[in-house]
Amino acid sequence: MWLEILERDHKLPARMFQRVAATVFGEEMDDVAKTAMHRPEFFGQPFLALVREALRAPSFWTVGEREYMAAVTSRVNACDFCALVHTETARITACGEVDVDTGAGRPELSAVLALLERVSRDDVAAEDIARVRAAGVPEDAIADALAVNLVFNIVNRLANAFGWSWDSDDHLQAGARGLRRFGYKLPGLVLR
């Protein structure tokens, strides 16, 4: 990372947690978690609360579909760091509802992905919402997809500005497995 404070300036519980996690999982914690644990009251704590709601709370969309929305938004925003890990997370959380290599999924997903691309490009209009409604997507499902898109419109910019990166393919795959297993949860102690 290009800011030393995000790499190293964490409180003692967060530093200890990083050491334990690196020992247990054999890889360093990812740059998102390190950034979230730096002054967590300013960004990490409220951000991760929104992330957990958007990507893991009960929804019309499966976890795999929402991870795929994350990957697609990240590609639109030219964020390789996020696109890579959320493509892999979608691959290992989806149960056939989306093909992450082709983008094939139910018509409702295809419709909302087109909407999210327009939103990320700051080019959305009422007609775009109408098309998604016409595809049979309920109102709360549109809102849930927009929340996923919001999360990644934020975090993609941070990844690109702070120089977030994966050390290796093993690091990337460990990151994807962590997102499947822990669902964006960090111990409360490291976010205080």
Place this chain on the structure above:
Amino acid sequence: MTRSDPHAGLVDALRTAVLGSAGVTTPEARAAAAGGGAPSDALAPFLAKVRDPSSGMTERDIVELRDGGHTEEEIFELTVAAALGAALQRYERAVASMGGEG
């Protein structure tokens, strides 16, 4: 049609933390970054790049700010504010297109 945003509570909490918390920059500086501007001319090109995700940022962008006397905490706070502002602008436009309040 009018609707309420089911995610408004957590979105507002994030906005309040980033733009209203105590920090090394003033809330006014962060509001400027979030609103598409910058608290100073020296920061304007960097924050414009933050807002444009395809701008191809490099470590050099950060180094130049540090060389210009900006601290890492200042860069951190203003970058988060600019990223949040750009994302919220898109989100609120989409929610408004649904017929809600944004």
